[in-house]
Amino acid sequence: MTQKILADHAGLKEVKAGQLISAKVDLVFGNDVTAPVAVKEFEKIGIDHVFDKDKVAIIPDHFTPNKDIKSAEQNKLIRDFARKMGLTNYFEVGRMGIEHALIPEKGLVVAGDVVIGADSHTCTYGALGAFSTGVGSTDMAAAMAIGETWFKVPEAQKFVLHGKPGKWVGGKDVILHIIGMIGVDGALYQSMEFTGDGLQYLSMDDRFSMANMAIEAGAKNGIFEVDDKTIAYIKEHSIKPYKVYLADDDAEYVAIYDIDLSQVKPTVAFPHLPSNARTIDEVGDVPLDQVVIGSCTNGRIEDLRVAASILKGHKVHPNVRLIVFPATQAIYLQALKEGLIEIFIEAGAAVSTPTCGPCLGGHMGILAKGERALATTNRNFVGRMGHPESEVYLAGPAIAAASAIAGRIAAPEEVA
Amino acid sequence: MRGKAIKYGDNVDTDVIIPARYLNTSDPDELAGHCMEDLDPNFKAKAKPGDIMVAGRNFGCGSSREHAPIAIKASGISCVIAESFARIFYRNAINIGLPILECPDAAREINDGDEVDVDVTTGTIADITTGKTYKSQPFPEFMQQIMASDGLINYVKQRLEK
Numbered sequence: 001m002t003q004k005i006l007a008d009h010a011g012l013k014e015v016k017a018g019q020l021i022s023a024k025v026d027l028v029f030g031n032d033v034t035a036p037v038a039v040k041e042f043e044k045i046g047i048d049h050v051f052d053k054d055k056v057a058i059i060p061d062h063f064t065p066n067k068d069i070k071s072a073e074q075n076k077l078i079r080d081f082a083r084k085m086g087l088t089n090y091f092e093v094g095r096m097g098i099e100h101a102l103i104p105e106k107g108l109v110v111a112g113d114v115v116i117g118a119d120s121h122t123c124t125y126g127a128l129g130a131f132s133t134g135v136g137s138t139d140m141a142a143a144m145a146i147g148e149t150w151f152k153v154p155e156a157q158k159f160v161l162h163g164k165p166g167k168w169v170g171g172k173d174v175i176l177h178i179i180g181m182i183g184v185d186g187a188l189y190q191s192m193e194f195t196g197d198g199l200q201y202l203s204m205d206d207r208f209s210m211a212n213m214a215i216e217a218g219a220k221n222g223i224f225e226v227d228d229k230t231i232a233y234i235k236e237h238s239i240k241p242y243k244v245y246l247a248d249d250d251a252e253y254v255a256i257y258d259i260d261l262s263q264v265k266p267t268v269a270f271p272h273l274p275s276n277a278r279t280i281d282e283v284g285d286v287p288l289d290q291v292v293i294g295s296c297t298n299g300r301i302e303d304l305r306v307a308a309s310i311l312k313g314h315k316v317h318p319n320v321r322l323i324v325f326p327a328t329q330a331i332y333l334q335a336l337k338e339g340l341i342e343i344f345i346e347a348g349a350a351v352s353t354p355t356c357g358p359c360l361g362g363h364m365g366i367l368a369k370g371e372r373a374l375a376t377t378n379r380n381f382v383g384r385m386g387h388p389e390s391e392v393y394l395a396g397p398a399i400a401a402a403s404a405i406a407g408r409i410a411a412p413e414e415v416a
Numbered sequence: 417m418r419g420k421a422i423k424y425g426d427n428v429d430t431d432v433i434i435p436a437r438y439l440n441t442s443d444p445d446e447l448a449g450h451c452m453e454d455l456d457p458n459f460k461a462k463a464k465p466g467d468i469m470v471a472g473r474n475f476g477c478g479s480s481r482e483h484a485p486i487a488i489k490a491s492g493i494s495c496v497i498a499e500s501f502a503r504i505f506y507r508n509a510i511n512i513g514l515p516i517l518e519c520p521d522a523a524r525e526i527n528d529g530d531e532v533d534v535d536v537t538t539g540t541i542a543d544i545t546t547g548k549t550y551k552s553q554p555f556p557e558f559m560q561q562i563m564a565s566d567g568l569i570n571y572v573k574q575r576l577e578k
Contacts, residue, residue, distance in 0.1 A: 070440035136508035185474035360436040388454040
């Protein structure tokens with residue numbers, strides 16, 4: 001699938017793994033951490049316009065609402081740039097969201113697109129059957145100027161999903177299971193393709209969560225086969241034309257894995273790598289200081305529904321701080337209308353405006369020395385959420401909600 | 417380029433290369449001041465201009481922050497040798513002109529503190545202390561062009577001028 005999309009965007013009939021190509025991009029974007037560097041590099045090129053003001057997006061989400069004077073200065077720099085260039089897609093605080101939830105929601109990416117973003121979790125849009133991958137700031141600057149970027153065509157691994165997942169198993173559990181199996185460099189430089197009749201049991205939110213973490217296996221991109229659910233999502237959110245690419249029957253893969261979703265258990269990744277996966281029955285007694293539900297991985301409406309269904313009528317454990325941050329304003333509003341926000345607040349949770357803040361140890365939920373958090377985010381590296389001697393455990397929203405109630409890592413069945 | 421090897425293990429991630437709490441700036445010197453501090457608090461004191469960083473698999477995994485190779489470069493590190501690099505870090509290093517070499521044998525066998533000599537154009541790595549030499553994979557021609565133009569931005573500039 002990936003190779004066909006890249007060939008079309010490079011104006012070639014076909015491409016082979018390992019080939020270096022220059023491909024047209026349908027969208028290039030950055031955030032308040034990466035875009036300031038990109039803007040400075042762009043200015044060195046010496047042109048006064050971007051290649052297409054509808055195809056460049058800037059989303060301040062990491063340290064917003066501005067956490068300190070330095071972040072405010074960085075944000076001002078990109079805001080001024082967006083105005084000067086007349087960018088259609090600049091999203092201000094109050095109208096924004098975490099980039100990887102906002103971009104699909106706003107219909108800025110559809111099946112068959114090539115998207116690069118100066119953020120590693122740009123691989124999220126593979127859920128829509130697009131080729132999308134993270135790059136750095138200089139790559140973003142160059143693509144803003146010429147509307148093209150270079151790629152080395154990746155080899156592919158195929159993950160054939162079948163069977164129906166259990167009640168509390170979501171996309172996050174499936175991807176943690178897979179990363180635990182292949183390792184944090186198990187798909188280095190390669191593409192992860194997800195296919196099989198098990199896809200029918202995975203919602204779009206499950207798929208976004210899985211594609212989001214392809215990078216945690218080192219992959220260049222993760223991409224899902226397009227089905228009726230994908231098309232329905234695209235039609236609901238976008239007016240852009242889309243194109244469905246199917247893998248050839250004789251497509252070459254460096255590895256093929258068969259995953260029986262019915263056998264996947266709720267999974268937790270232990271510090272300090274996303275690949276340190278353990279099933280919930282192997283976790284043992286792990287007391288917690290903080291639980292975070294949100295992020296570009298699991299801050300979507302279904303994640304909040306799952307968490308609320310478990311938290312309803314319960315209280316957050318006295319030793320735990322529960323922070324819930326819906327990924328976009330639209331998700332926040334929807335959760336409000338459905339009464340989910342009320343459930344969170346009555347349980348004793350803090351509910352935050354959309355931000356990447358706590359996930360990367362930026363602001364809004366930093367850990368002290370020796371503290372331990374369970375989060376529905378995507379990385380648990382040393383010092384990720386704060387002090388270098390703090391710990392982060394990764395899981396889906398069901399385990400997160402149950403753990404907030406229990407005060408230790410817990411299975412949903414224990415409290416529901 | 418020649419310097420002392422500073423050695424680390426597998427999966428050195430961008431959060432330890434430059435923690436997110438310092439990403440509210442893009443000033444290279446300020447970033448260099450915090451480079452590697454969560455993994456090796458002594459890095460700043462021991463890194464001398466020209467020193468060579470040597471690491472295991474998947475170096476630079478995690479975030480796309482270009483601040484990571486910028487911080488390493490601004491710390492005076494002349495080159496990074498690893499068994500393998502995470503792909504976004506690999507792109508970023510080339511784009512900003514931080515020389516990197518993928519060479520599993522050298523990455524495994526060079527010891528911390530060894531005197532190392534590197535010729536990036538030929539991909540030859542010599543461990544002066546042990547007397548061993550290694551050959552890394554040469555860069556594809558396209559990347560050599562980017563490096564010859566002194567980074568991606570100049571490459572694009574030259575392209576737009578044509």
